[in-house]
Amino acid sequence: MSMIEVRGLTKRYGPATVVDDLTFTVEPGQVTGFLGPNGAGKSTTMRMIVGLVAPDRGTVTVGGRRYRDLPVPLLEVGALLDAGAVHGGRTAYHHLLALAVSNGLPRTRVGEVLSRTGMESVAAKRAGSFSLGMRQRLGIAAALLGDPQVLIFDEPVNGLDPEGIRWVRDLMRSLAAEGRAVLVSSHLMSEMAQTADHLIVVGRGRLIADTTISELTRTGGAGTVLVRADDPVALTRRLTEAGATVHEGLESSLVVADMAAGDIGRLAAFHGIVLSELTPQRASLEDAFMALTRDSVEFQGVAA
Numbered sequence: 001m002s003m004i005e006v007r008g009l010t011k012r013y014g015p016a017t018v019v020d021d022l023t024f025t026v027e028p029g030q031v032t033g034f035l036g037p038n039g040a041g042k043s044t045t046m047r048m049i050v051g052l053v054a055p056d057r058g059t060v061t062v063g064g065r066r067y068r069d070l071p072v073p074l075l076e077v078g079a080l081l082d083a084g085a086v087h088g089g090r091t092a093y094h095h096l097l098a099l100a101v102s103n104g105l106p107r108t109r110v111g112e113v114l115s116r117t118g119m120e121s122v123a124a125k126r127a128g129s130f131s132l133g134m135r136q137r138l139g140i141a142a143a144l145l146g147d148p149q150v151l152i153f154d155e156p157v158n159g160l161d162p163e164g165i166r167w168v169r170d171l172m173r174s175l176a177a178e179g180r181a182v183l184v185s186s187h188l189m190s191e192m193a194q195t196a197d198h199l200i201v202v203g204r205g206r207l208i209a210d211t212t213i214s215e216l217t218r219t220g221g222a223g224t225v226l227v228r229a230d231d232p233v234a235l236t237r238r239l240t241e242a243g244a245t246v247h248e249g250l251e252s253s254l255v256v257a258d259m260a261a262g263d264i265g266r267l268a269a270f271h272g273i274v275l276s277e278l279t280p281q282r283a284s285l286e287d288a289f290m291a292l293t294r295d296s297v298e299f300q301g302v303a304a
């Protein structure tokens with residue numbers, strides 16, 4: 001069963017449709033990346049999943065039930081939506097304890113999540129004195145408190161240093177490895193490439209792609225092949241005669257379009273031309289993402 005099912009979800013603010021007929025699922029045992037440029041509607045969608053924003057149309061269920069029908073939501077779904085939403089005067093320990101007690105969770109969970117998020121040494125410090133990285137960890141600890149099968153993180157690496165980013169990334173992976181469904185938003189493709197199994201790409205509130213990382217690079221790939229040969233001039237002639245398009249690349253390499261790598265290799269062998277490199281080129285993930293979302297970015301830079 002899908003852990004999160006979003007069906008035709010739509011949200012309007014005044015004249016603007018910020019989430020537009022969105023349908024996707026989030027599966028257990030995977031990190032699902034929720035990717036889109038700023039303002040694409042990711043936060044609004046996540047808020048609708050956890051019942052903080054009411055949709056104008058469509059439905060969303062967590063573990064087969066609507067959020068408002070979950071008896072103790074914290075046991076089913078944990079969310080980090082806004083790391084700033086912590087009572088600054090409370091210590092990390094007391095913040096988590098208050099949450100545990102008000103949700104009927106055993107006090108022992110507090111120590112467990114403090115340990116999992118590496119916060120034991122700062123448990124007695126006031127949350128108000130925390131760095132952004134520590135506030136993120138505290139928010140993640142709160143999300144884990146009910147040991148839920150579904151986790152939702154809105155831009156969890158924003159503002160973190162490289163070590164913090166790696167920590168969050170490893171945590172997401174380990175949560176998925178435990179069989180949980182993890183939905184994590186980002187506007188950075190490079191970040192998702194290292195974390196997500198599955199990608200939901202949105203732009204202007206609409207679904208642009210529901211895909212995997214490898215599928216995205218394949219379809220967004222430039223489809224060219226980088227070739228190095230002992231006789232590039234002869235190879236260029238043979239390739240062109242056979243219908244390929246050939247451009248000069250860097251350091252006397254050739255960039256070949258309209259012919260697959262295997263065919264280039266066979267053609268070279270047939271004509272006795274030695275190849276020292278034959279590499280299919282893939283568009284970078286960033287290129288693939290930009291190509292996908294080009295029409296849906298709200299404000300585009302203008303080239304000088």
Ligand SMILES: Nc1ncnc2c1ncn2[C@@H]1O[C@H](COP(=O)(O)OP(=O)(O)OP(=O)(O)O)[C@@H](O)[C@H]1O
Binds near residue numbers: 040041043044045
């Ligand atoms: N309460 C609100 N009232 C009016 N407009 C809103 C409200 N919340 C969000 N919006 C608008 O909805 C659009 C989508 O915002 P949302 O925060 O969901 O996008 P996002 O993809 O999470 O972007 P970001 O990465 O910038 O947070 C934006 O144009 C935003 O200004």
